[in-house]
Amino acid sequence: MSAPEIPSPNADVRMRGFAQRATVEAATAWIDSVLPAFSALPATQVALSVASGCILATDIISPVNVPGFSRSMMDGFAVRGEDTYGATAYNPLSLRIRGTCLPGKSFPGTLVTGEALRIMTGAPLPAGADAVLPVEQTELDGLQVLARGEVSTGKHVAQVGEDIRADECVLRAGRQLRPQDLGVLSSIGVSQVSVIRPPRVRILITGNELLPAGTPPDGFRIADANGPMLSALVMRDGGEVAASDMILDDPQSIREALLSPAEIILVSGGSSVGVEDHAPRLLAEEGELAIHGIAMRPSSPAGMGRLSGRLVFLLPGNPVSCLCAYDFFAGRAIRALAGRSTAWPYRQIRGTLVRKLVSTVGRVDYARVQVRGDDVEPLAISGASILSSTTRADGFVIVPADSEGYPPGAEVNVFLYG
Amino acid sequence: MSAPEIPSPNADVRMRGFAQRATVEAATAWIDSVLPAFSALPATQVALSVASGCILATDIISPVNVPGFSRSMMDGFAVRGEDTYGATAYNPLSLRIRGTCLPGKSFPGTLVTGEALRIMTGAPLPAGADAVLPVEQTELDGLQVLARGEVSTGKHVAQVGEDIRADECVLRAGRQLRPQDLGVLSSIGVSQVSVIRPPRVRILITGNELLPAGTPPDGFRIADANGPMLSALVMRDGGEVAASDMILDDPQSIREALLSPAEIILVSGGSSVGVEDHAPRLLAEEGELAIHGIAMRPSSPAGMGRLSGRLVFLLPGNPVSCLCAYDFFAGRAIRALAGRSTAWPYRQIRGTLVRKLVSTVGRVDYARVQVRGDDVEPLAISGASILSSTTRADGFVIVPADSEGYPPGAEVNVFLYG
Numbered sequence: 001m002s003a004p005e006i007p008s009p010n011a012d013v014r015m016r017g018f019a020q021r022a023t024v025e026a027a028t029a030w031i032d033s034v035l036p037a038f039s040a041l042p043a044t045q046v047a048l049s050v051a052s053g054c055i056l057a058t059d060i061i062s063p064v065n066v067p068g069f070s071r072s073m074m075d076g077f078a079v080r081g082e083d084t085y086g087a088t089a090y091n092p093l094s095l096r097i098r099g100t101c102l103p104g105k106s107f108p109g110t111l112v113t114g115e116a117l118r119i120m121t122g123a124p125l126p127a128g129a130d131a132v133l134p135v136e137q138t139e140l141d142g143l144q145v146l147a148r149g150e151v152s153t154g155k156h157v158a159q160v161g162e163d164i165r166a167d168e169c170v171l172r173a174g175r176q177l178r179p180q181d182l183g184v185l186s187s188i189g190v191s192q193v194s195v196i197r198p199p200r201v202r203i204l205i206t207g208n209e210l211l212p213a214g215t216p217p218d219g220f221r222i223a224d225a226n227g228p229m230l231s232a233l234v235m236r237d238g239g240e241v242a243a244s245d246m247i248l249d250d251p252q253s254i255r256e257a258l259l260s261p262a263e264i265i266l267v268s269g270g271s272s273v274g275v276e277d278h279a280p281r282l283l284a285e286e287g288e289l290a291i292h293g294i295a296m297r298p299s300s301p302a303g304m305g306r307l308s309g310r311l312v313f314l315l316p317g318n319p320v321s322c323l324c325a326y327d328f329f330a331g332r333a334i335r336a337l338a339g340r341s342t343a344w345p346y347r348q349i350r351g352t353l354v355r356k357l358v359s360t361v362g363r364v365d366y367a368r369v370q371v372r373g374d375d376v377e378p379l380a381i382s383g384a385s386i387l388s389s390t391t392r393a394d395g396f397v398i399v400p401a402d403s404e405g406y407p408p409g410a411e412v413n414v415f416l417y418g
Numbered sequence: 419m420s421a422p423e424i425p426s427p428n429a430d431v432r433m434r435g436f437a438q439r440a441t442v443e444a445a446t447a448w449i450d451s452v453l454p455a456f457s458a459l460p461a462t463q464v465a466l467s468v469a470s471g472c473i474l475a476t477d478i479i480s481p482v483n484v485p486g487f488s489r490s491m492m493d494g495f496a497v498r499g500e501d502t503y504g505a506t507a508y509n510p511l512s513l514r515i516r517g518t519c520l521p522g523k524s525f526p527g528t529l530v531t532g533e534a535l536r537i538m539t540g541a542p543l544p545a546g547a548d549a550v551l552p553v554e555q556t557e558l559d560g561l562q563v564l565a566r567g568e569v570s571t572g573k574h575v576a577q578v579g580e581d582i583r584a585d586e587c588v589l590r591a592g593r594q595l596r597p598q599d600l601g602v603l604s605s606i607g608v609s610q611v612s613v614i615r616p617p618r619v620r621i622l623i624t625g626n627e628l629l630p631a632g633t634p635p636d637g638f639r640i641a642d643a644n645g646p647m648l649s650a651l652v653m654r655d656g657g658e659v660a661a662s663d664m665i666l667d668d669p670q671s672i673r674e675a676l677l678s679p680a681e682i683i684l685v686s687g688g689s690s691v692g693v694e695d696h697a698p699r700l701l702a703e704e705g706e707l708a709i710h711g712i713a714m715r716p717s718s719p720a721g722m723g724r725l726s727g728r729l730v731f732l733l734p735g736n737p738v739s740c741l742c743a744y745d746f747f748a749g750r751a752i753r754a755l756a757g758r759s760t761a762w763p764y765r766q767i768r769g770t771l772v773r774k775l776v777s778t779v780g781r782v783d784y785a786r787v788q789v790r791g792d793d794v795e796p797l798a799i800s801g802a803s804i805l806s807s808t809t810r811a812d813g814f815v816i817v818p819a820d821s822e823g824y825p826p827g828a829e830v831n832v833f834l835y836g
Binding site for chain 2: 052
């Protein structure tokens with residue numbers, strides 16, 4: 001059949017399809033196998049005010065005790081505990097009020113037997129006192145205070161180092177900083193912390209038919225949808241968008257852009273095997289095209305590889321496929337380099353299918369679903385190109401490669417968007 | 419007993435304690451009752467690139483159809499479907515390849531019977547064609563393509579408006595924008611969106627004993643822990659920190675600061691009933707001190723009210739109490755004004771107590787716990803002042819006011835930090 005053939009240039013390449021597709025597991029395993037080479041991103045110093053959510057690069061050892069002095073845990077009276085022994089509401093014991101202890105100030109002098117000092121929560125315990133009698137257990141009587149109950153030595157007093165001991169590790173490297181962690185860091189005198197530098201991610205949007213994001217469609221030209229979506233996904237996952245822009249769909253432009261200063265390169269569009277799909281070929285020629293074509297739907301034309309110390313992800317231009325390939329592969333790598341869990345940042349719930357969810361053995365399906373209470377309804381969509389399916393959906397169900405899908409009534413795991 | 423009394427000024431005020439504490443439910447109900455007056459924050463326009471996570475202020479109606487033209491959903495050949503009828507792998511039908519359709523370009527001319535055009539995914543269907551024959555169902559034969567299967571009219575063609583119809587509402591007001599929503603907005607030509615303006619939150623840190631956040635402790639003076647923590651909490655909940663700073667603990671400074679331009683004022687410290695606790699008195703004098711003293715632990719000295727169109731939250735200076743009062747009350751208001759759910763932004767799990775969790779009937783307890791697998795262990799802490807308890811804890815358990823706590827083995831709901 002090939003004898004009289006006069007093919008147009010590269011027509012065979014454009015039309016060959018993927019000879020063989022990698023499994024999702026193989027693609028994931030490849031990512032995990034190469035990540036260690038990228039794990040030594042230098043740390044960066046950030047001020048406490050912007051550190052929430054960042055990942056600590058080092059253990060934090062407290063240089064001080066917290067509290068650094070014995071302090072009152074109640075509003076009341078600093079006393080010698082033994083002076084209150086035997087006091088009850090029916091047999092109050094009288095103590096002379098010598099003055100007031102305020103937070104931040106040292107009381108001059110030493111409390112002696114029979115004396116009390118007004119004290120506020122957080123104020124340093126004066127010399128001579130060893131307990132605090134809460135205001136609720138007292139009554140005023142002129143210059144005297146009546147103790148209406150007992151307090152033992154140490155009662156209602158925070159001891160030195162009770163909260164945090166000097167030389168104790170308060171937070172470990174790898175911790176994603178919570179709001180309250182910033183309070184602890186502040187308390188021990190830390191104003192800047194060393195955190196994992198976000199991986200730099202370069203987003204390359206290819207497709208000569210595309211107009212800049214947010215541009216009204218013009219004839220057969222449509223606006224880029226993937227640039228804004230990918231930027232938001234990268235930021236969500238702890239990456240830094242080094243740059244995101246449209247580049248010309250020619251080998252020279254793509255080759256240069258693939259060498260941008262970044263740890264991770266995301267290429268949207270031109271990921272398949274057609275003659276216009278330059279990125280896979282360039283990656284294979286100049287670096288390593290490790291995975292190309294994946295047994296999943298959507299996103300089967302996705303690919304990935306390495307180029308001069310960069311991880312490169314080839315994401316299909318179709319926005320649903322792009323989202324799916326990002327979530328399965330690129331997001332995993334970005335989260336890992338950012339020091340976060342590689343797990344999906346989606347909350348999971350269990351629900352019951354109200355309709356059949358059909359899949360095909362041999363590929364992983366990413367099925368968008370709506371959730372109403374416990375009911376899970378697959379969206380009726382004709383193909384992967386329906387971008388609005390990802391906004392109409394509440395989340396998605398993953399159908400593994402060894403499954404033909406699920407019948408109505410099956411209990412399924414739903415990953416919830418947003 | 420009061421006859422010979424020569425009290426120091428305001429000693430009775432400092433020492434009176436709370437006459438009566440409001441329930442947590444009453445405080446929450448008060449917040450919910452006043453929120454509607456604040457719900458009309460003006461919208462603000464933001465670029466798509468920064469819109470992820472923002473709350474839409476208006477419905478978004480698509481001005482266009484997506485796709486705006488019939489386009490191919492596969493790589494293959496644009497054909498007249500009827501030209502393929504009867505084609506099988508054993509009986510391929512031959513079609514003449516007339517050229518190539520590329521994305522973004524219109525093919526000049528009209529396909530006639532017996533012809534095929536190479537077409538890429540996303541390319542507009544040429545005039546005369548009504549279906550796409552996938553490359554997998556073809557074989558090349560010189561300038562001919564052999565159809566090895568049938569395609570009916572419309573097959574593998576995305577119809578005009580199939581994804582989004584013109585005049586359809588694609589996203590509703592109140593939606594928290596997801597990454598993929600930005601893709602949809604971009605596709606319909608929207609480059610800016612109207613979103614709810616984040617509520618401005620002014621953070622006032624009081625306490626003359628305090629040093630600026632992150633300063634090493636100096637004698638009896640300690641660093642502010644609440645400023646950085648509250649800023650991070652406010653940002654987490656969709657608020658904008660208008661300013662956060664330490665102010666002098668005197669009535670005039672506090673009065674002025676309470677009138678800062680903001681929707682919400684958070685006052686840290688001086689929230690109780692002592693003579694040094696100016697904010698509650700000022701709020702009562704110049705506005706409304708609606709709630710003061712709450713039946714909960716920690717945070718019982720918390721309060722709230724209104725002042726000239728601002729919601730004011732009085733948060734105890736103790737960092738654990740401050741965190742707790744923020745989460746119960748201030749965070750609720752901030753999330754509501756930001757257009758978000760008032761529910762806690764903490765993931766919940768069920769677990770089993772490995773030790774007794776003791777509480778007191780009549781107050782709500784906020785118990786910090788560690789979680790190991792299914793095991794939930796209350797932290798052994800002596801009081802509310804242990805800030806590190808919030809970093810050592812994985813989350814917290816709420817013990818309602820009508821409960822004395824839970825025995826070992828009880829199943830409890832844990833709200834997970836971070």
